[in-house]
Amino acid sequence: MISEGSSFFRGLLIGGVFCVFVTFIGHIKMGHEPAAPHEHHHLHAPNKDEVLKLSEDERVEMSHSIRVYCIILVMPKHLALWAAVRETWSKHCDKVDFYSSEEVKAFESISVDTSDMWAMMRRSVKIAYENHKMEYNWYFVCQPSVFAVIENLKYFLLKKDPSQPYYLGHTTKSGDLDYVDINGGIVLSVESMKRLISVFNEPENCPETGGLIWKVSEDKQLAICLKYKGVLAENAEDSVGKDVFNTKSVGSLIKEAMANDPQKVVEGCCSDMAITFSGLSANNMQVMMYGVYRLRAYGHSYNDALVFMPPANSNND
Template sequence: MLPEITWFLRGMVLGCCVFSLITMFGSIRQGHEKQRTHHEHHHLQAPGQELRHLAWEANANLQSSTSVYCMVLVSPQDLLLWAAVKDSWITHCDKAEFFSSEDVKELESVNVNVSEPWLVMKAAYKYAFDHHQEDYNWFFLILPDTFAVIENLKYFLLTKDPAQPFYLGHAIKSGELEYISVNGGILLSREAVRRLNSLLIDPEKCPKRRGLFGSLPGDMQLAFCLKYTGVLAENAEDSKGKDVFNTKSVRLLIQEAMPHHGNKVIEGCCSDMAVTFSGLSPNQMHVMMYGVYRLRAFGHVFKDELLFLPPNGSNSD
């Protein structure tokens, strides 16, 4: 009887040990998975204070690497928005072109002869690569209801190497896919555009239509294509961790900040170095232009040591 009790107790002890080990390893695995999920979302921040003390020659070299080619996707019904964009922020790009699904003389746009948003986007990137791959380091695709502060964009890019495959903007995670929302603007480096171009003619890796893929928005399809080349979406933030590519207007962002930030609504709303605001009407586009480039508070002096000069022949402010 005694040997049977002894073996029973040994079995109980061994079972408890095995259960403890399984529980411990399971907890480690779960913690690792949580940590991995957290870090799947890439965060890329703007440069810090170190740039304020660079020599003039170093500043000049950095600024020359931030040439930006702006690509605006328009349609015939966007005529008023097109006019507002044309007369406002887009003059600060090194070069800008509009891409349309139709040949509309008033739009002064490149007709890509396709109508589906994803195909228009693909055609715009193909055109940009074929005509400007060696001329500019950064390719900025945007919708006509979005206002962009190009100087802040260039500041954000000062320490980024365009020879590396960057895919930047307002990152959104949908299931296993992380993509950059076109509403806030999509920024690709020269290397990312080169990799994308290598796929545009490959229907297996960057298809025109294939089941569910063909029904996805263009910005999500772009993310699928870039993922084949190892180019992943990265969320652009300032040095304090605030988004700089915004998919909403200033008005909406302030409204959302009011219940949560009390007397510090503006600080809680938006980054001081914001690059884009979206969902604007033509009138709001002009208001933004006035606020960003015209209005000055007397007695307040901003000592920015970096100066981004407008491109030659530009009528920008």
């Protein structure tokens, strides 16, 4: 009995060591450390006073130069959210396509024939880039629980050169890896898309499947692949340092702000130039649409320096 028990525990120990070794090898193959360590990056929106100093011709040219293609990753189980996004904020993208895990006849979508989220993201961005790289210079990738204010995104991108490798949103840290959280949406410049497509052809650096022992989330895997091409995650903030990509809903953020300091709910909650909120239901989407685009305080004129018009054939404001 003692001998059998000893053999059992010896086998258990050897098996445990083997698992750790395999996990370590899988971690290396995914390429966490091809580049030198770097500091966390922060990107800020333009200062409104700087924009006001531009001539009217410069403002018009800049407002027309930012072309955003929205890539929305959907599953059939998300039909209600899918429908809500179609009818609300996505109409403000210069182009929007819904990339689905399978064909759904009720909606126009591009089927990528996989339910694996990383493979789904890879195939979607590859199709988007190969078909539209000459038409759009910024790509916004998100899931259907996100509500995005595309005009605020364009304002944020105003002085950023899409020929540079931008990869931005709400950054999170996992070990030594900075990555943009998919829950708040991910923005890639056309240069970053170009580099991403090229690393797809290097399976040793950017495998189509995750780790050997456990799956790596699609947003982390994206960061790993981009890091091999020198593209690093950058946290997007307004001119005073508040996050503009939010991984929670407005309601959740307000509750947190009230708990932290009831006297400073607005200051502690959200940026005036917020770009995304997450975790919304289909009904929440409609409420957000009303609050962001349709509700007006009579007699007030905002006199914004720039005007971003919705695309042609859009029935939104």
